[in-house]
Amino acid sequence: MATKKEKIEEKLDKESVKKLEEFGAELAGEIKKEESPAFPLPIRAKSNITFDEAKKLLVLGEKLAHRRFLNVAHTRKFMQSVLVASACKEYIESGRTVGKRELYYNLKHSLPNSKDNTFEDDIESGGVLDDLEASLDILRERLHVEAKSRGSIYGNITLSQAGSDFDCSKLGRGGWAIPGFVEDVEVVNFKADYILAVENDAMMSRLIQEKFWKENNCLLVTGEGMFPRGVRRFIKILNQKLKLPVIAFVDGDPYGFYIYSVLKYGSIELAHLSDRYAVPNCSYVGMTMDDIDEYKLQNVTERLKDVDVKRINEELEYPWFKASKDWTRQLKLMKEKGVRIEQQALASKSLEFVAKKYLPEKIDGKKFLP
Amino acid sequence: MATKKEKIEEKLDKESVKKLEEFGAELAGEIKKEESPAFPLPIRAKSNITFDEAKKLLVLGEKLAHRRFLNVAHTRKFMQSVLVASACKEYIESGRTVGKRELYYNLKHSLPNSKDNTFEDDIESGGVLDDLEASLDILRERLHVEAKSRGSIYGNITLSQAGSDFDCSKLGRGGWAIPGFVEDVEVVNFKADYILAVENDAMMSRLIQEKFWKENNCLLVTGEGMFPRGVRRFIKILNQKLKLPVIAFVDGDPYGFYIYSVLKYGSIELAHLSDRYAVPNCSYVGMTMDDIDEYKLQNVTERLKDVDVKRINEELEYPWFKASKDWTRQLKLMKEKGVRIEQQALASKSLEFVAKKYLPEKIDGKKFLP
Numbered sequence: 001m002a003t004k005k006e007k008i009e010e011k012l013d014k015e016s017v018k019k020l021e022e023f024g025a026e027l028a029g030e031i032k033k034e035e036s037p038a039f040p041l042p043i044r045a046k047s048n049i050t051f052d053e054a055k056k057l058l059v060l061g062e063k064l065a066h067r068r069f070l071n072v073a074h075t076r077k078f079m080q081s082v083l084v085a086s087a088c089k090e091y092i093e094s095g096r097t098v099g100k101r102e103l104y105y106n107l108k109h110s111l112p113n114s115k116d117n118t119f120e121d122d123i124e125s126g127g128v129l130d131d132l133e134a135s136l137d138i139l140r141e142r143l144h145v146e147a148k149s150r151g152s153i154y155g156n157i158t159l160s161q162a163g164s165d166f167d168c169s170k171l172g173r174g175g176w177a178i179p180g181f182v183e184d185v186e187v188v189n190f191k192a193d194y195i196l197a198v199e200n201d202a203m204m205s206r207l208i209q210e211k212f213w214k215e216n217n218c219l220l221v222t223g224e225g226m227f228p229r230g231v232r233r234f235i236k237i238l239n240q241k242l243k244l245p246v247i248a249f250v251d252g253d254p255y256g257f258y259i260y261s262v263l264k265y266g267s268i269e270l271a272h273l274s275d276r277y278a279v280p281n282c283s284y285v286g287m288t289m290d291d292i293d294e295y296k297l298q299n300v301t302e303r304l305k306d307v308d309v310k311r312i313n314e315e316l317e318y319p320w321f322k323a324s325k326d327w328t329r330q331l332k333l334m335k336e337k338g339v340r341i342e343q344q345a346l347a348s349k350s351l352e353f354v355a356k357k358y359l360p361e362k363i364d365g366k367k368f369l370p
Numbered sequence: 371m372a373t374k375k376e377k378i379e380e381k382l383d384k385e386s387v388k389k390l391e392e393f394g395a396e397l398a399g400e401i402k403k404e405e406s407p408a409f410p411l412p413i414r415a416k417s418n419i420t421f422d423e424a425k426k427l428l429v430l431g432e433k434l435a436h437r438r439f440l441n442v443a444h445t446r447k448f449m450q451s452v453l454v455a456s457a458c459k460e461y462i463e464s465g466r467t468v469g470k471r472e473l474y475y476n477l478k479h480s481l482p483n484s485k486d487n488t489f490e491d492d493i494e495s496g497g498v499l500d501d502l503e504a505s506l507d508i509l510r511e512r513l514h515v516e517a518k519s520r521g522s523i524y525g526n527i528t529l530s531q532a533g534s535d536f537d538c539s540k541l542g543r544g545g546w547a548i549p550g551f552v553e554d555v556e557v558v559n560f561k562a563d564y565i566l567a568v569e570n571d572a573m574m575s576r577l578i579q580e581k582f583w584k585e586n587n588c589l590l591v592t593g594e595g596m597f598p599r600g601v602r603r604f605i606k607i608l609n610q611k612l613k614l615p616v617i618a619f620v621d622g623d624p625y626g627f628y629i630y631s632v633l634k635y636g637s638i639e640l641a642h643l644s645d646r647y648a649v650p651n652c653s654y655v656g657m658t659m660d661d662i663d664e665y666k667l668q669n670v671t672e673r674l675k676d677v678d679v680k681r682i683n684e685e686l687e688y689p690w691f692k693a694s695k696d697w698t699r700q701l702k703l704m705k706e707k708g709v710r711i712e713q714q715a716l717a718s719k720s721l722e723f724v725a726k727k728y729l730p731e732k733i734d735g736k737k738f739l740p
Contacts, residue, residue: 172531
C-alpha cells in the first residue's frame with residue numbers, strides 16, 4: 001500500500017508528466033495544422049532579471065522569447081528541447097533520477113539514422129534543461145534530474161527517503177551525505193530551533209565534535225564551500241517543512257557574503273526559480289568585519305588581494321547589498337581594513353571558542369546582519 | 371566502563387603522546403647538555419622515493435636530514451615543529467581533532483611577547499606537520515589532525531563512531547558522509563564481497579538507485595573525484611578490517627588512471643605513509659580503452675586535449691605504469707585513439723546498463739587491469 005508520502009510524490013510526478021505531455025501535444029498540434037511548431041520561454045538574461053524589493057528575491061521579468069522549429073537559428077535547440085522533454089518523461093515514468101552529465105551522455109547520440117551528436121557537451125544539454133525548466137515553470141528536480149550534491153546534515157532530525165528512516169544525530173562524526181535528489185525526503189521528527197548553514201566542512205566537523213547542535217538545539221548543514229544547488233534545495237525544503245529560520249555562518253570575505261546572498265535571495269542564473277530555492281528569512285551571524293575588533297582577531301586576518309577588492313567593488317553595486325546600509329558598511333569596512341577573516345580564524349582563541357562563546361553569544365543576542 | 375574499542379583508541383592515543391613526549395624530552399636533554407637541539411627527518415623529495423616492486427608501493431628511502439635549532443636556516447622550522455608537536459599533544463589529551471587550517475589558525479599567533487606570525491599560511495604549517503609525521507613515523511590522524519573529507523559510503527555495513535551505530539544501507543539516496551577523522555570507526559557488522567571505489571558522485575548515485583550494492587553484495591565508496599586523504603584512509607581501514615578486495619571504477623582518462631594508482635601504490639607526497647594508505651590488492655575494472663570497442667561506445671568518447679596527451683606521456687614514465695605491459699598498452703592505445711571515455715558515457719546504452727550489465731559482467735568475469 002502506498003504511504004501518504006508516496007501518494008504526494010506520485011501526484012507531483014503526474015503533474016510533471018502532464019506538463020510534458022501538454023508541451024508535446026501543443027507542438028504536435030501545430031505540426032498537424034502545418035504551422036511551424038514553437039514554444040515560448042522567459043528570457044533568462046540579466047536584462048530580464050530584477051531584485052524584487054518587497055519579496056526580497058531575484059525574479060525574472062515578463063519578457064518572452066519563442067523557439068521556432070522553422071527558424072534555422074533555432075532548429076537545433078528546438079530538437080534538443082524536445083529530446084530532453086521526452087527523456088525526462090521516461091525518467092519520471094521509470095522512477096529514475098539522472099545527473100546532468102548522465103543526461104548528456106544518455107542523449108548524446110540518440111537520433112536514429114544520424115551520425116551527428118545531438119549535444120556537443122553537457123553545457124549545451126544543461127542550457128536546454130534550464131530553458132525547459134523556465135518554459136514549463138517546473139523544477140529540474142521534478143523532471144527527475146538531480147542537482148549537484150556535496151554537503152551533509154547533522155543534528156536532531158530523523159529523515160526518511162527511499163524506504164528507510166535515519167536519525168541524523170546518530171551518524172558518528174560524519175553526517176548524512178545530502179544526495180542530488182531530495183524531493184522525496186520526508187521529515188519523521190525533529191527537535192531544533194534553527195538551521196545553521198555552515199560554509200566550511202572543517203568548521204562543520206568542529207561543531208559536530210563540540211556537540212554544538214545538541215547544546216544549542218539546531219541542525220547543522222554544510223555545502224562545503226559555495227552551497228551547490230542540491231544543498232540549497234534541501235535547505236529550502238527543510239526551511240518550509242519545519243518552519244525554522246536559517247542562519248548563515250560563512251567566511252568574512254566577498255565570497256562568504258555572496259554565498260549568503262545566493263542562499264537568501266537566489267542567484268542570477270536561477271532567477272526563474274528563486275521562490276523554490278531562496279530562503280528570504282535567512283540571517284547572517286558571521287564572520288563580520290566588526291568581529292575582528294570585538295573578538296580581537298586582528299592577528300589572524302588575511303590581507304585582501306586585488307581580486308578580492310575587485311569582487312567587493314562588484315558587490316557594492318549588487319542591488320541587494322546596495323539597498324542595505326549594514327551590508328554597504330561591511331563591504332566598505334572590508335576595503336578600509338584591507339583584510340578578510342575566515343571562520344576558522346576563531347581557532348586562534350581556542351578550539352572550542354566558536355561553539356562555546358562566539359556562536360551562542362551572537363545567536364542568543366540576535367546579533368545578525370540582515 | 372570503557373569498551374574494548376575505547377581501550378584500543380586509548381592505547382593508540384597513549385602511544386602518540388609517548389612519541390611526542392620522547393621527541394620533547396630528547397630536545398630538552400640536548401638543551402640541558404648545552405648542545406644545539408636537533409631532530410632527524412627522512413628526506414621527502416623525489417630523489418629519496420622509489421617504487422618498491424616487491425611490495426608494489428611507493429616507499430621512502432633511507433636518506434635523513436637534520437633540523438637544527440642553531441642553524442639560522444632551520445631555526446624557524448625548528449620552532450614551528452616544536453609548536454605543532456606541543457599542540458598535537460594537547461589535542462590528543464583533550465580528545466579533540468582539528469582540521470589542517472584550524473591548526474594553522476590555532477597556532478598562527480601563539481608566541482607570547484611577539485607580534486610575529488608563527489606561520490604565514492597553512493602550507494607552512496602543513497609542511498611542518500608532514501615533516502613531523504615522517505620524523506616520528508606516526509600518522510597525522512594519530513596526532514588528531516583530520517584529513518580532508520569529501521565522499522561517502524553506501525552498502526550493507528553497520529559502523530560505529532562517537533557512540534552511535536548506523537546502518538549504511540538505510541540512508542535513503544544519500545550515504546554516510548565520511549568524516550576527516552576515521553581512526554575510531556568500528557565495524558559492527560557487514561555483508562559484502564568487495565569494496566567498489568567510484569570516482570564520480572553522480573555514478574555513485576546511479577549505483578545506489580539501481581541497488582547495485584544489494585544485488586552484487588558490495589560496498590560503494592566515492593571520493594567525488596580524486597579521492598582525498600580521508601577517504602583513502604577510510605578505504606584502507608575497511609580493506610584491512612574486513613579483508614575485502616578493493617575494485618576501482620573511474621574514468622578512462624589519465625586522471626582516472628592516476629586516481630587508481632594513488633589508491634593502489636600511494637602518492638609521491640605521502641610516500642612515507644604508503645603502508646598506511648595504499649591498497650596493494652586493489653584492481654581496476656574500468657573504464658578501459660578496450661571498453662570503447664567492446665561496448666560500442668565510439669560515439670560517446672571525448673577527444674583528448676593537448677594537456678591530456680602531455681599527462682599520458684608523463685604517466686608512461688611512471689615506474690608503476692612502465693612496469694606493467696597492460697597499463698603501457700592502455701596509455702598508448704589512448705594516444706592512438708585520441709579519445710578518453712567517462713564512466714557516465716555508459717548511460718548512452720541505457721541508464722541501468724552500468725549496473726545490470728557492464729559492472730556485473732566485468733567483475734564476475736574478473737576482467738580487471740592489474
